[in-house]
Amino acid sequence: MVFNRVDSMDDLFFDNIKKEQIGSHAVLFRKKLIDQEHYFYETIQAIAAEIPFHHYETRGGGRIAAAMTGCGNISWISDQYKGYRYEAFNPITKRKWPAIPKLFFDYAQECAAAGGFENFIPDSCLINRYAIGDKMGLHCDKDEKDLTAPIVSLSFGLSAPFIWGGLSRTDPKKRYMLHSGDVVVWGGESRLVYHAIGAVQKGNHPIFGPYRYNLTFRKVY
Ligand code: MD3
Ligand code: FE
Numbered sequence: 001m002v003f004n005r006v007d008s009m010d011d012l013f014f015d016n017i018k019k020e021q022i023g024s025h026a027v028l029f030r031k032k033l034i035d036q037e038h039y040f041y042e043t044i045q046a047i048a049a050e051i052p053f054h055h056y057e058t059r060g061g062g063r064i065a066a067a068m069t070g071c072g073n074i075s076w077i078s079d080q081y082k083g084y085r086y087e088a089f090n091p092i093t094k095r096k097w098p099a100i101p102k103l104f105f106d107y108a109q110e111c112a113a114a115g116g117f118e119n120f121i122p123d124s125c126l127i128n129r130y131a132i133g134d135k136m137g138l139h140c141d142k143d144e145k146d147l148t149a150p151i152v153s154l155s156f157g158l159s160a161p162f163i164w165g166g167l168s169r170t171d172p173k174k175r176y177m178l179h180s181g182d183v184v185v186w187g188g189e190s191r192l193v194y195h196a197i198g199a200v201q202k203g204n205h206p207i208f209g210p211y212r213y214n215l216t217f218r219k220v221y
Contacts, residue, residue, distance in 0.1 A: 029115075031181040051095070067129045076126045115187070125215055127214075130211060
């Protein structure tokens with residue numbers, strides 16, 4: 001009998017998708033959505049046609065490198081006066097965000113379940129677009145009312161290092177490269193970990209061009 005060698009008992013092939021346990025309640029699925037790249041590209045562009053990608057400002061006037069749009073009942077915004085928060089109306093167009101497309105919802109729910117969180121009902125999807133060299137500083141996401149729900153993160157296009165620490169800002173960090181089609185699910189004890197994105201790598205992706213896109217599905221209420 002032949003056994004496949006695995007580097008650790010946490011590295012398994014599940015439905016041919018490599019699954020790495022990167023934290024107590026954080027799992028990374030390599031290339032899980034690689035066959036859906038075209039669908040995600042087209043649908044992101046359709047959402048951006050309604051609510052254009054925008055560079056929000058942090059409180060005090062700093063500029064966030066990633067350009068953002070979103071969908072769902074509420075989505076994430078920020079401005080120099082009140083800082084970041086979730087809002088039902090987009091401040092640029094003064095319109096409601098587009099609904100989460102049915103397939104977005106289904107993929108997010110399927111990914112959450114694969115990560116051990118059944119029946120995930122996201123009400124918000126933040127879409128971040130990074131140009132080459134853009135970063136996102138160390139932070140944790142704690143403004144969602146329901147911290148028992150996981151966050152599902154989908155990456156597309158150019159690659160970037162994902163930096164992931166602990167519950168305290170100064171805890172030691174680990175680094176994982178995230179590539180197009182990779183999915184990460186965070187919940188439980190890993191829900192409030194500090195994380196960051198290092199400089200997006202140079203390149204020109206055949207579908208996504210000179211950008212990295214990240215979608216985070218959240219249950220805010
Ligand atoms: C771990 N986005 O939008 S996704 C964010 O790639 C954000 O654009 C990064 O951090 C990006 O807030 C990283 C991975 C991620 C997202 C939310 C998390 C990891 C998380 C919330 C809790 C723990
Ligand atoms: Fe985050």
